[in-house]
Amino acid sequence: MRFPFYSLKTGILTHLAFLIISAMLLINVVMIKFSEKDLIQAKIDAGRLLLHVLEKKVEYSIIHMNKNLANLDSAPIFRREITQLLQKGHFSEALIVNKEGVKVLSTGSWGQAEKEALSMSREAVATRKGAFDFYGSTWGIIWLAHERVNVTAPIFAQGRIIGAATICAHLGPVYQALRKSEKIILIYIFLNTIVLVLFGIYLLSRTVVKPIYALLQITDEFKDGEPFPQLAEPPRNEIGQLFRSLNMMLKRLEENKKELKSHISSLEKANEEIKKAQSEIIRSEKLASVGRLATGVAHEIGNPIGIILGYLDLIKKDGLTQEEKSDFLNRIESEIIRINDIIRQLLDFSRLTSGEQKETSVHKLILDLIDMLKPQPMMAGIQVQTVLEATKDTVWADPDQLRQVFLNIVMNAADAMEGDEGSDDVSAKVLTIESPVMDDSMELRFTDTGSGIPEQELGHIFDPFYTTKEPGKGTGLGLSVCYRILEGLGGTIRAESTVGKGTTIIIDLPLYHQIDKKNYHP
Structure with missing residues (x-):
């Protein structure tokens, strides 16, 4: 126009x-x-x-x-x-x-x-x-x-x-x-x-304006992917040179566009492979955690099964009254319900995540996780203190991935306190989970009373395959997986430690009402 x-x-x-x-x-x-x-x-x-x-x-x-x-x-x-x-x-x-x-x-x-x-x-x-x-x-x-x-x-x-x-x-x-x-x-x-202006306009229109308008019309009608059309008679002056330069530039742009598309395609493919590899790493770390939990579950459900077998032997004997049989059956049912709860918690944790993000209550995740870990042998002798004071705890995240983050941190804390000399003293093994009152974010602090981490190693604990555990007791991916998951949620994770006193893992997450959920890419 x-x-x-x-x-x-x-x-x-x-x-x-x-x-x-x-x-x-x-x-x-x-x-x-x-x-x-x-x-x-x-x-x-x-x-x-x-x-x-x-x-x-x-x-x-x-x-x-x-x-x-x-x-x-x-x-x-x-x-x-x-x-x-x-x-x-x-x-x-x-x-x-x-x-x-x-x-x-x-x-x-x-x-x-x-x-x-x-x-x-x-x-x-x-x-x-x-x-x-x-x-x-x-x-x-x-x-x-x-x-x-x-x-x-x-x-x-x-x-x-x-x-x-x-x-x-x-x-x-x-x-x-x-x-x-x-x-x-x-x-x-x-x-x-x-007279001179009209004559000058006539001459300049023939030599300058009309060729430029023709070039402008061609560029307006040019469509992506089509060859640049040629003028009937390109003028042998700067206008014609401009047209030829523009034609060469568009050809180079078309070549660069094709090359760029090829690079983008390869980058998208590489990105998909990276995402798939990250998902596999997270899944392998989750399976390792599930295997470790399964060992504790097998030990935990052994006692209820023994009790059930004992009650069944008693029921088989003669001379029991109907009231006694009913009492034994109620006790068997209670033990079966207990076994069912333990197995259901393990299955809930081990199932494949959908990756769907939604409104998630951090406090509820932590309380459910602590309830699930109570029967585990690794938590024996460890006193868990929860000081959840934050008035706002809703974040936009995949609850299964967030649960895995908390589980990895709690399991690391339990491992850190496993070899404490004062294990006979229950108060010597304390895991404190805090959420202080914050206005613009959600902060969580996991503090254990383990042996602590040396200062020169503190900066490497979130690196992949870095571990201080004995061979066979860890993959070295736990905290690295936590770092990647929290980074994808727009949060951060850092550690503070004093050798001989313990370690504190600090997590910061943006609250749900302050972020645009479209910007989340875990």
């Missing part, structure tokens, strides 16, 4: 008109100044000629009419002739002095300017040379200019200087004549500008 006020043709038209008008006006200013100078010089030359005629008249009057310069002011015919000469030459005032510099004749209304004329006349007598000078200021053609010009010359009679004469011409009529001609010149400038 072309906007007429911002189109290329409008821009060329505006700039071309501005340049032509500016050039013509500048030329006009120069021509006016030259014309003004020539007219003023002609006025000065006319004044010199008029002074020469005046000199001859004075000389004639002195020689042939027996008059001297002092009594010319009393000769009305001479005064009238001088006035007529001034009018014909377009001069307004005249002043004559004798050789002593005394004024003998003055015509016209000199006013205050008579002193200037008198000074010039006396100087002409002294130097025996003519001169001219400008006085006053008035509005000229385009700026202030001189108001009048005085022309002076010495008067000679029979080769002797007898005085000097000064005449004055006002330059206003010169400026007025130039202003009248200036109006006509401006009209011609306007007409010439129109």
Whole structure:
């Protein structure tokens, strides 16, 4: 879509008109100044000629009419002739002095300017040379200019200087004549500008605008995946070069696009493989945890099964009352329910996760996990203290993955306290789980009373395959899996430890109401 006020043709038209008008006006200013100078010089030359005629008249009057310069002011015919000469030459005032510099004749209304004329006349007598000078200021053609010009010359009679004469011409009529001609010149400038602009637009449209519009139309109609169309006759100038360069650029872009698509495809494939590998690592670590829990479950359900078998033997004996049989059956049912709960908890943990994120209560996950781990032999002698004070504990996460994170941390804490010398003292083995009150996030702190981790090893505990356990007791992937899962949820995990006192694992998770669930990619 072309906007007429911002189109290329409008821009060329505006700039071309501005340049032509500016050039013509500048030329006009120069021509006016030259014309003004020539007219003023002609006025000065006319004044010199008029002074020469005046000199001859004075000389004639002195020689042939027996008059001297002092009594010319009393000769009305001479005064009238001088006035007529001034009018014909377009001069307004005249002043004559004798050789002593005394004024003998003055015509016209000199006013205050008579002193200037008198000074010039006396100087002409002294130097025996003519001169001219400008006085006053008035509005000229385009700026202030001189108001009048005085022309002076010495008067000679029979080769002797007898005085000097000064005449004055006002330059206003010169400026007025130039202003009248200036109006006509401006009209011609306007007409010439129109003709030149139209002719320039015609030429530039053929050589610049039309090829650019054609190129613009082709680019607008160009569709992705199609070859760039060729112009019927590309011009042999910069426009044609631009078109060829654009064509080459689009070809390179198409090649780069294909190469980029290939790279993207390979990266997507690699990303899928990485995700699959991460899922396998998480699953293998989960299976390792399930295997370890299964060992404890097998030990835990052994006692209820032995009790059930004992009750069944008693029921087989004769002599039992119906009330006793009912009591034994109720006890068997209670033990079976206990076994069912233990197996269900293990199955719930070991099932494959859907990966679906949803609103998850962190406190409920922790309490359910502690309940599941109570019968495990690894937790024997360990006192679990939960200080869950956070008023907001809802996060957006996959609850199965979050449960695995908590399980790995608790199992590591249990392993750290397994070899404590003070194992006979129940208070020596304490696992504290805290969630302090926070406004902008959810913080969890798992603190054990184990042997602690040396400072030089603390920075490596989240690395894959890093472990301090004996061979066969750990894969080295537990905390690394925790790190990856929490990172995918937008959270963090870090550790603080003091050798001989224990270790604290700190988890930070964003609360559900503060995050956009679309940004989660666990």
